[in-house]
Amino acid sequence: MQFRKKSERWVERVIWPMLWNVDKYCLSAWPLRWVLPWTLVGLGWALIKWRFMNPECEFTTTSISIPTELLSKKVTRSDKTHCRDSLGFTLIELLVVIAIIAILAGMLLPALSQAKSKAKQTHCLNNLKQAGLAIMLYADAYKNRIQIASPLDNKFAWGVLLYSNQLASSRAIFLCPAYPPREFTNWFQTYGVWSDPPEAVTAGEFNEELVLSAVSKPVEYVHLADTTSRGRMGLGSVQFHSFRTNAAEQVHARHSGAADGWFLDGHVEGMQRSRLERLGIRALFGQDTIPGYLP
Numbered sequence: 001m002q003f004r005k006k007s008e009r010w011v012e013r014v015i016w017p018m019l020w021n022v023d024k025y026c027l028s029a030w031p032l033r034w035v036l037p038w039t040l041v042g043l044g045w046a047l048i049k050w051r052f053m054n055p056e057c058e059f060t061t062t063s064i065s066i067p068t069e070l071l072s073k074k075v076t077r078s079d080k081t082h083c084r085d086s087l088g089f090t091l092i093e094l095l096v097v098i099a100i101i102a103i104l105a106g107m108l109l110p111a112l113s114q115a116k117s118k119a120k121q122t123h124c125l126n127n128l129k130q131a132g133l134a135i136m137l138y139a140d141a142y143k144n145r146i147q148i149a150s151p152l153d154n155k156f157a158w159g160v161l162l163y164s165n166q167l168a169s170s171r172a173i174f175l176c177p178a179y180p181p182r183e184f185t186n187w188f189q190t191y192g193v194w195s196d197p198p199e200a201v202t203a204g205e206f207n208e209e210l211v212l213s214a215v216s217k218p219v220e221y222v223h224l225a226d227t228t229s230r231g232r233m234g235l236g237s238v239q240f241h242s243f244r245t246n247a248a249e250q251v252h253a254r255h256s257g258a259a260d261g262w263f264l265d266g267h268v269e270g271m272q273r274s275r276l277e278r279l280g281i282r283a284l285f286g287q288d289t290i291p292g293y294l295p
Contacts, residue, residue, distance in 0.1 A: 114256075120178040121255040125268045127173045128224055131159075131191065132262040134167040135223065139212050141165075149195045149208045149242070157187035157241045176226055179254055180238045189235065191262075192227030192243040192250065218264035222271070222279055225261040228252040228288040236292025249284035251276065259283050 138161060139146045150156035159174045168174070174190040175182065181189050199207055201214040201221075215221045227243045227250055229235035243250040253259040258270035259281075269275075276283045 117178070117256060121258070121260065121270060124176045124178060124226070124255065124260045125270070127175065127177070128191065128260055128262040128268045130173040131162070131168065131224060132266060132268070134162040134173075135262075136266070137167050138162055138165060144213045145203060145209045145211055147208055148193050148197070148202075148210050149206070151206045151208065157190070158193040159187045159190050159241065176239060176254075176260070179226070179228070179252070188233060188241050189229075189239045190241050191224045192240055194221075194223055194225070194245070195242040196244040196246055197221075212264060215264055219267070220279065221264040222261040222281070223264050225271075225281075226252045226254060226259045228254075228284060229290075229292065230284075230288060231290035231292055234292050234294035236290060236294075237288040238292075245280050245282075248282040249288075251281050251283040252288065253283045253285045257285060 135146055146158075147156075147161060148158060159168075159171075162168045163171060163174075171184040174187075175184060176191065184190075197210060201211055203209045203211050210223075212218075225243060227240045229238050229240040230250060232240055240250070251259050253271070253273070253276070255270055258272050259276060260268065261271050262268050271279070271281075271283075273283070273285065
C-alpha cells in the first residue's frame with residue numbers, strides 16, 4: 001500500500017508535468033524526440049506488469065489443514081473481493097496509460113503523413129526524370145533544339161511534341177501526383193516548361209525554340225518545374241504547362257516548401273526557397289487562391 005502511494009505521488013509530480021509539456025520535450029530537443037516515446041512505452045509496460053504479474057494476492061494449490069473453528073467463520077464481502085480488487089487499475093494508472101497511447105498516436109500520425117508526402121515527391125522527381133529523358137531524345141533528333149512555345153498557336157503544349165513522337169511511354173509522367181489534376185486530363189495541365197529564357201539561348205522568329213548547346217551552365221538551367229495555374233486560361237489551382245520568370249508565383253513549392261524541377265544537365269532536385277531565389281524564380285509557397293472559371 002505504501003508503495004502504491006509513492007508511485008501515485010511520483011506519477012503526479014513527474015509524469016503529468018512531462019505529459020502536459022510533451023511539445024517542449026519532443027520538439028525542442030531532437031534526442032528526446034526518440035527517447036521519450038520509448039520511455040512512455042516502458043512506463044506503460046511497467047505499470048501493466050506491476051498490476052498483473054505481481055498481484056497482492058496469490059492463489060496456491062498447497063494442501064493445508066484448516067482448524068474447525070475457522071470453518072465456521074463468516075466470510076465478509078471484503079474478504080471475497082480483496083484479490084479481485086487488487087488486480088484492477090487505479091484511476092491515475094488508467095489515465096497515464098490512455099495519455100501514453102494518445103501521445104504515441106499523435107507522434108506517429110505526423111510521421112506517417114510526412115512519409116506519404118515524401119513518397120509523392122519521390123514519385124514526382126521520377127516523373128520529371130523520365131520527361132527530361134524524352135526531351136533529350138527529342139533534342140538529339142532535331143538539331144539540339146526543342147520547341148518551348150508557339151505564339152501563333154494557342155493549342156501548343158510542350159508535352160504534345162514528346163508524346164506524339166512516341167518518346168514518352170505514358171502520359172502520367174507529365175504530371176505531379178501531389179497536385180490536381182493528378183491524372184491526365186489535357187496537355188495544358190502538366191509540368192511547366194520555362195517559356196521565357198534569355199534570348200541568347202533561343203532561336204526562331206518568336207524565340208520559340210530552345211538551343212540546348214547554347215546554354216553555358218545546364219546545371220543552373222531549370223527546364224521543367226512544378227507549377228500552378230494562378231487563374232491562367234480560366235484554370236484554378238491546377239498544374240499548368242508553362243511558367244515565366246518575369247511573373248511571380250507560377251512555380252509552386254508544394255513539396256514541404258520545395259518545388260521539384262528538371263535541369264538541362266539531366267538531374268532533378270527539390271528546389272528550396274534559397275535555390276529558387278538564386279535561379280531568379282519567385283515561387284508560390286502556399287495555396288493557389290486564384291479561382292478559375294472553367295470546371
